[in-house]
Amino acid sequence: MLTGKKFGAAGDTVVVEELLQGEEVSVLAFCDGNTVVPMLPAQDHKRIFDNDLGPNTGGMGAYCPCPLLDSEQLKYVQKEVLERTVQGFKKENIKFVGVLYAGLMLTKDGPKVLEFNCRFGDPETEVILPLLASDLYDIMTACCEGTLSSQRIQWKENLTAVGVVIASRGYPETSSKGYRNRKVSAMHNHVVFHCGTALKDDNIVTNGGRVLIAVALAPELVIAAAKATNACKVINFDGAQYRRDIAHKGIAK
Ligand code: GLY
Numbered sequence: 714m715l716t717g718k719k720f721g722a723a724g725d726t727v728v729v730e731e732l733l734q735g736e737e738v739s740v741l742a743f744c745d746g747n748t749v750v751p752m753l754p755a756q757d758h759k760r761i762f763d764n765d766l767g768p769n770t771g772g773m774g775a776y777c778p779c780p781l782l783d784s785e786q787l788k789y790v791q792k793e794v795l796e797r798t799v800q801g802f803k804k805e806n807i808k809f810v811g812v813l814y815a816g817l818m819l820t821k822d823g824p825k826v827l828e829f830n831c832r833f834g835d836p837e838t839e840v841i842l843p844l845l846a847s848d849l850y851d852i853m854t855a856c857c858e859g860t861l862s863s864q865r866i867q868w869k870e871n872l873t874a875v876g877v878v879i880a881s882r883g884y885p886e887t888s889s890k891g892y893r894n895r896k897v898s899a900m901h902n903h904v905v906f907h908c909g910t911a912l913k914d915d916n917i918v919t920n921g922g923r924v925l926i927a928v929a930l931a932p933e934l935v936i937a938a939a940k941a942t943n944a945c946k947v948i949n950f951d952g953a954q955y956r957r958d959i960a961h962k963g964i965a966k
Contacts, residue, residue: 718908733818733825736781739837740815742795743852745861749795750852753778753844753868754787755837756963761885763958770885771923774941774959775933776875777840780966781819783862784864791815798829810856839906840874868877875937876928879945881909882952884922892919892951898944903944904928919950935964 714725741752755777761767782790794815802809803812804892814830814837842849846867854863882889894910894917906928909921925948938960945955 715747721724725750733820735819735821735826737827738779738782738817738819738824739775739834740787740790740795740817741837741841742813742815743861743866744795744809744811744813744857745812745856746799746803747859748811748861749791749799750848750864750866751787751795751862752841754782755779755834756840756960757834757837758956759957761880761954763956768885770880772807772834773880773923773956774875774877774926775836775840776873776938776960776963777837777844778873780963782817782824785826786819790815794824803814815851825826834874836878836926839904839928840876843874843904843928843930844869844872866945871932873929873932873934873937874928874930875934875941876906876926877938877941877945877955877959878908878923878926879948879950879953879955880923881919881921881950882954884954888919888922890918890920892953893917894919894925894948894950894964897965903907903940905944905948919952924950924953934960936963946959 718724738754738756740751740754754867755775756779757772758774759769761770800808812833814834815826816828817824818827846869852864855861905925909924910917911920927941927944929937931937942957
């Protein structure tokens with residue numbers, strides 16, 4: 714990383730930080746500059762292999778809602794992390810309108826912030842938005858118009874979502890391109906999001922590291938996880954790799 718310049722200029726500086734141990738959870742929130750409305754919490758799976766082994770990736774799957782964060786902790790995150798951040802922006806004359814993403818570590822001392830993003834998360838969004846019962850357009854309009862406090866944001870009750878990423882051979886070090894995804898269009902009762910695909914001679918072919926994410930909804934996480942994982946078996950392409958344990962921590966909880 715340092716002498717081999719594996720990460721280019723990003724590897725020139727080394728920052729030593731406190732090691733935060735625990736489970737990682739993402740809480741995204743809609744903001745209109747004043748009001749902050751958290752979405753359902755989700756958990757990403759950053760490592761390439763089952764049981765959180767191997768190198769970090771852009772995310773190999775996610776599930777929502779994530780029961781690892783209880784309602785008290787969620788309230789704490791809303792008040793002490795998200796609202797305080799937006800208030801801090803206000804003090805600096807920054808009107809933050811959009812999606813604020815808090816990546817959190819649930820440590821033994823409570824939730825701590827690992828990172829903020831000013832955008833939706835990936836692959837969290839693919840499992841959060843299918844559970845949104847309200848119209849996303851209305852929510853975003855309310856964010857732009859500063860009327861989020863009067864917006865009633867509802868979520869589909871008694872439903873969970875699990876998304877399993879299908880990556881190409883060699884990911885995350887490299888990616889193989891050009892393999893045909895024969896069964897993508899044959900998937901019913903699932904949402905399949907395209908991340909690294911291209912159209913070649915009317916065929917959908919792989920064109921990147923993370924190729925597709927298969928999302929399934931079900932009242933129980935265990936069922937949604939089985940459905941999403943099975944979809945990966947069906948879609949399959951040469952060199953496809955995916956995790957078989959997405960949502961397992963949520964299921965165990
Ligand atoms: N899930 C990580 C990210 O969107 O940055």
